[in-house]
Amino acid sequence: MTKAAAATPHDHAHCIASALAQADTLCEQRGARLTKNRRRVLELVWQSHAPVGAYELLERLREDGLSAAPPTVYRALEFLMSQGLVHRIETRNAFVGCPQPQHEHEAQYLLCEACGDAVEIDVGGVRRRIEALAAQHGFTVTAQTIEARGLCRRCQPADA
């Protein structure tokens, strides 16, 4: 399985292991250097399905006993994003692991306001629809940010 299972009970240790294994393979294939730091940051990002802030990652790194400053984290994140291993959640200034890094894609997210989890979805036609609408305005689209906030399955009010 490669799909994230956020907002659903699951074996999260498996998520982490699988994400790291995929990262190893992909970077190997691409000749990209998944260094110790970068791999560690990726592992930390994957501690949960909720996006993590850069400074929180920094704290965790320091708990490892490493000397680390903000650029350490931001550079690792920059690399991970360039490899599609991590996505940035704009509305939260935070970062989350990508469950499907094999093929480059723009992520679209459902963000739970209760538990904080992020679920990556593929809205497919939506991207194209927006492009078409943009074209009507003479606009050429190169990138899209689509983030929806609300309540995930587990966080629905009891009377649902």
Added chain:
Amino acid sequence: MTKAAAATPHDHAHCIASALAQADTLCEQRGARLTKNRRRVLELVWQSHAPVGAYELLERLREDGLSAAPPTVYRALEFLMSQGLVHRIETRNAFVGCPQPQHEHEAQYLLCEACGDAVEIDVGGVRRRIEALAAQHGFTVTAQTIEARGLCRRCQPADA
């Protein structure tokens, strides 16, 4: 006319005047207090169709000779957003005037990476499509952020 004409030659003085007049009317109707500060900030936001940062607004306020600190601006923006007169552009940490404040709505934007202009669009079906997809994941959506980046009509490469 109430539609913004960003990315298109137009009489911008009219945009500003019209936006302010609309704001006056709406606040009047709603019993909301469009104070001097708030009105001035709205006017500054409308100086162009490109989203403006809060600290840039702050500088402009100070040029007026006013004593002003960050909260002055952020509080005005908070009010203006609560009235739907201004929208926040998440991917830029900046703010832009809403050309259609009469009816509450979520804005969706095309952001030009060359000239910086923001064009508000109504993607209609897209919102519903995302809601439907979210529902498939057991997710209830309460708010959406949709921002597309690219090149506006005027900023297309010459060979187009």
Added chain:
DNA sequence: TATGAACTGTTATGCTATAACAAAATCGGC
């Protein structure tokens, strides 16, 4: 004109992100 509510001023601070330069590790060719 007294009173409570709303708005503004002011100071301080916290969070997010990057610039700039030095040092170290790594890779490829010899």
Added chain:
DNA sequence: GCCGATTTTGTTATAGCATAACAGTTCATA
């Protein structure tokens, strides 16, 4: 294995974005 070029990391400093907390003022209305 060694060397030069390239990439990555360390370190310090600073820029940019946002809000907490509390005091003072203005406003609407009784």
